[in-house]
Amino acid sequence: MDGPHAVGYARSARGRIGAVARYSALVVAALLFLLPFYLLVRNGLATDAEITAPNWTFFPTTLHWGNIGELFADPSVPMAHALLNSVLVSVLQTIGQVVLSSMAGYGLARIPFRYSNWVLAAIVATLMIPAAVTFVPTFVVVSSLGWVSTLRGLIVPGLFSGFTAFLFRQYFLSFPKELEEAARVDGLGHWGAYWRIVVPNSTGFIAAIGVITFLGSWNAFLWPLVIGQDSSSWTVQVALSSFLTAQTINLHELFVAAAVSILPLLLVFVFLQRYLVQGVAESGIKG
């Protein structure tokens, strides 16, 4: 899809100069955006001396692939365990949040109930309160449940997103009603219509929300930092941060660890970008 106004003058000389200028600007900007990723890999495959050398060079002299093995062999760095925690938290949180929020959204959008507007108002009210301001009170509740430094404490409070439920409700409001009516005529109840008709026909939207949730969950820092007081419950982000502020920093291991930590997201990004873009466009505008 071209910008409609590009058509009229693109063939003129002026348009061609404009196009060259545009592409040049974009290439420069793209290189700037990719530079930090390059630095991550460059430092991860360098030695500490090369990372901190007074005469810093753009390219390291040799690539030390052994850094990766060294990271996972280092007993003082709980990297493998932190990765496992992050995978568990992100996957379970994504599945749980999508299931709970889509059900709630469907119920709010489609099942008549006298007080559903009050329920919706209560959910919408939570959107006004920035999630990060509630971290002190939520910590108080979770710690009185005895969930500090547990996977439960990491995962469960993040399952209930008023924002996601609201997005699903808005989406289901615009879902074609005829499909469900047909299902009801065929004798399906609300539950049957939801599982057999609505969910299978909403995979695009569900994938979009799922990808966004996964991204947020994997990159979350404040809550895992607050709740992960014991290193056995650290996620990748907390583990990285703890190295960042430690007395002695093993720089090349730290950079390799950071590179490893963004690999899963880069894969998600490459394969599911369509859904990611759709999700951002939808959630951003409606938010």
Added chain:
Amino acid sequence: MTSRDVVDRPAPVADRRRSKRHGRQRTWPAFWVFVGPFLAGLILFTFVPIVWSAVLSFFDAHNTVTPTTFVGLANYVDMLTNSDFLASLGTFSVFAVFIVPTTVAISLGLALLVHRLRFARAFFRSVFFLPAACSYVVAALIWKLSIFNGVRFGLANTLLGLFGIDQVPWLSSASPPWYWVALVTLRLWLQVGFYMVLFLAGLQRIPGELYEAAYVDGARPGWQVFRYITLPQLRATTVAVVLLNLIAAYQAFDEFYNLMSSARGYPPFARPPLVYLYFTALGQGQDFGHGSAGAVILALLIGIVTVLQARLFGFGRRD
């Protein structure tokens, strides 16, 4: 979003007929099967904490969440006269003043450039969006130990060295406040692509006839068309971007915490509200009373600002 938006449900005719036939008792169990589990969790992990926090804010609550000493408004008075807490609000304001306009300008600029491309459009969109896959912690690591490494040589100091400029201690000195360069560029890198996607979506919704009409009327491609067609049509998106940006800036924590703290501790400058509350409530003293009072004050402040903005921009009005 106003509460009125939520309340005036259109009540579809089919629903009303069905509920009359079966009676209301037939649908409320189904409603609770769908909404109940979610709502129970929301109550336990959002409503209960907020109420509990409001209660704690009136108590002396060090190291305990079931306090006994009622102190009235003392925690609030302490926080509102605490120069560190007030300074944290100032830090947020400075951050917002830097980050909101630059984010809008750069993400809109990139969106305009990418939108007009005839080929490689998906490639450039991906490149600018790619940092969204990176966490603040990882970005802080790259910024702190590679680009803005001030103690040793980093990329920035090496580049400045080419021009004969001395090493700059980017993150370890409050004056001159070079640390803002690192804080702002880090967030720009991470979030500009996200907002660019919002602007791209907005640009795609502008009907082509508007541009054709403008050209027929003699408007020149470029500034005039941008000023009188594109910009007004993007109003809703721009308002959304500004609001999302402000809310996100208010919650700034990750990059401040990771860029500024070290084994030696956290410097007193550059503490936004959340970093300050984190150290108050979960630092050595586990001071939940003052932490809760601070959280309540913040929530009220954000609420007031949000309402004012909604009035100002007419956000949430139905178009």
